[in-house]
Amino acid sequence: MAKIHIVGLGAGDLDQMPMGLYRHLKVARNLFVRTNDHPVLSELAEENVAWTSFDEIYEKHDQFEAVYEEITETLLQEARKEDITYAVPGHPFVAERTIQLLVKHAETEGVELQFLGGTSFLDSMYTALKIDPIEGSQILDGTHFKRDEFQLTQHLIIVQVYDAMIASDVKLTLMERLPDEYEVVVATAVGSKNESLLRVPLHDLDRVTTLNNLTAVYVPPVRDESLLREEFATLRQVIATLRGPDGCPWDKKQTHESLKPYLIEEAYEVLDAIDQQDDEHLVEELGDVLLQVMLHAQIGEDAGWFSIQDVVAAVTNKMIRRHPHVFGEGTAHTAEDVLTNWDAIKKAEKGDAETGLLIDIPTALPGLMKAIALQKKAAKVGFDWGNVEPIWDKLDEELTEWKDELAGADKQKMEAELGDVLFTIANVARFYKLDAEQAIAQTNMKFKKRFEYIEERVKEQGKQMTELSLDELESIWQESKQYD
DSSP states (O other): OEEEEEEEOBSSOGGGSOHHHHHHHHHOSSEEESOSOSHHHHHHHHTTOOOEEOHHHHTTOSSHHHHHHHHHHHHHHHHHHSOEEEEESBOTTSSOHHHHHHHHHTTTTTEEEEEEEOOOHHHHHHHHHTOOGGGOEEEEEGGGOOTTSOOTTSEEEEEOOOSHHHHHHHHHHHHTTSOTTOEEEEEESTTSTTOEEEEEEGGGGGGOTTOSTTEEEEEOOOOOGGGGTTOHHHHHHHHHHHHSTTSOHHHHHOOHHHHHHHHHHHHHHHHHHHHHTOHHHHHHHHHHHHHHHHHHHHHHHHTTSOOHHHHHHHHHHHHHHTOHHHHSSOOOOSHHHHHHHHHHHHHHHHTTOOOOTTTTSOTTSOHHHHHHHHHHHHHTTTOSOSSSHHHHHHHHHHHHHHHHHHTSSOHHHHHHHHHHHHHHHHHHHHHTTOOHHHHHHHHHHHHHHHHHHHHHHHHHTTOOGGGSOHHHHHHHHHHHGGGO
């Protein structure tokens, strides 16, 4: 069977290489190296050791994965002709994508892989930085570095920071979660006589001139709790503490039922912030809604029923399941297609359970919003007018019936007829694709602003509202309209 001998060149120079690996490299007839840029190879060249490098392949592709795939394919082709040796920086199984690809394809290609060993740069890195990885550490690839993959409270070593472009990407990703001035260490050729540890503020990471394939970036764990306030784990811990034995008496006594009014209130405050187009206010109010979610989740966890992970998993699974046009093989070209698919998937999820069409509409919805939701559901099975004219006629009819009841003394009947009027108005709004709940919210806000304007103008006159006539107040009201 064809064979590839795989050697790790280690993290330092030739003096640190085990004698067995050195002897193998000295006599290897078909030696391939991923890159020439390594101190061991510089010394072997002086001893007349020859090899073939894959450096030129890096120039052919825009993506590293394509580079590694071509290297792997070439190695497998060469091994089928004659046994070869492949040398990589460090240890073969530490930050070496080509080795993972060889492992994946070698058996099906009829090629045997023989790993001769190598020394990881990690031991030298821990020594150089004087850190203990048992405290919690992560080793991540700078060429595939993502903001949600790393833990700020752990030692973070980012490898394969080859050049300024990769360093820039790493810097920008880190700066999404860390201050610009946060100190990091650029570690190059650790364990060798050319070892370099350069401490720089994060914003200068891509300006370092010593970046090469022996460079890694070390990010110390965050110890300042104020820098962790944006982390979801911190919020979860805060809520758990508030509900814990030594927590807040108010938070500890809350239940799902007692928190119901707060969730509704906070949701409306979010809508108010949106209407005001106040981003800073919106951030605050969205945080208050998230607080309600976290409290409910903590109550569930305290009772042993569910946790915030269950909440997150439920909504994540639902979004993936109901968007097959994004995460699967479904199709949807318009927003209407998406809604149609959503309803079909939702119905399929419920299976054969006998449920009414209106059962999913929450009982606690505000009146106008609920009226429109009911009407939309009914319309889906054809229980709807084909055009708006009959609805206008219905509104006239309901107004007349309401006026008739107002002449009597039965308050319950008055309210019933008023409800019919409002329900029909909501139906008219739905026909014209207007949001009745949003419309009344806007009018309420407009009234509030105008009335506050009247209060301010009256105050400027040194008077009380009750001292002005209705005509005078109306005059100021008309004046306030210019500021809408």
